[in-house]
């Protein structure tokens with residue numbers, strides 16, 4: 001997929017989800033892949049909705065791409081881990097991330113349950129990322145999407161081969 005999450009040959013086809021653009025940095029004996037989280041798919045959905053709105057002429061803005069930076073509440077049996085991976089895939093050259101933080105405790109499970117209730121409620125109300133969530137993400141130095149350079153990515157949205 002292109003950085004706009006369009007099909008390279010069919011510009012009106014978009015795809016989102018962890019299957020789409022998260023290739024493991026190197027082959028492993030078992031196909032375990034790389035860590036994947038719900039927030040990454042949320043960011044892809046947000047980017048694609050934004051880019052489709054531009055392609056349809058509904059708004060004038062720069063196309064965006066997901067940052068694939070993530071913060072995640074993960075269950076581990078009777079404990080849990082809150083991790084921040086920025087970005088999820090390490091730099092192929094250095095093998096490192098800008099930031100990687102992990103906190104463990106049973107409280108993560110409780111926080112995850114509370115977050116689930118909050119997430120479902122805000123989606124039912126049609127509030128994808130309310131201002132206070134944006135503020136909290138900015139507080140920990142994360143963003144869901146980032147603008148693409150204007151040139152070719154804008155052309156792709158309007159059907160010009162990229």
Ligand SMILES: Cc1cc2nc3c(=O)[nH]c(=O)nc-3n(C[C@H](O)[C@H](O)[C@H](O)COP(=O)(O)OP(=O)(O)OC[C@H]3O[C@@H](n4cnc5c(N)ncnc54)[C@H](O)[C@@H]3O)c2cc1C
Pocket residue numbers: 016017018019036037038039041072073074075
């Ligand atoms: C055991 C486990 C624990 C996890 N825990 C956490 C966690 O604590 N926190 C967290 O953030 N993330 C967690 N994740 C990861 C998270 O669930 C995924 O990152 C997220 O669900 C990915 O969403 P997605 O929509 O991209 O893909 P999926 O949720 O995999 O959705 C893809 C959908 O496509 C459907 N599908 C597949 N092929 C076809 C086809 N040919 N035609 C039609 N439909 C098709 C599938 O049935 C599925 O419903 C966990 C994952 C697993 C497996």
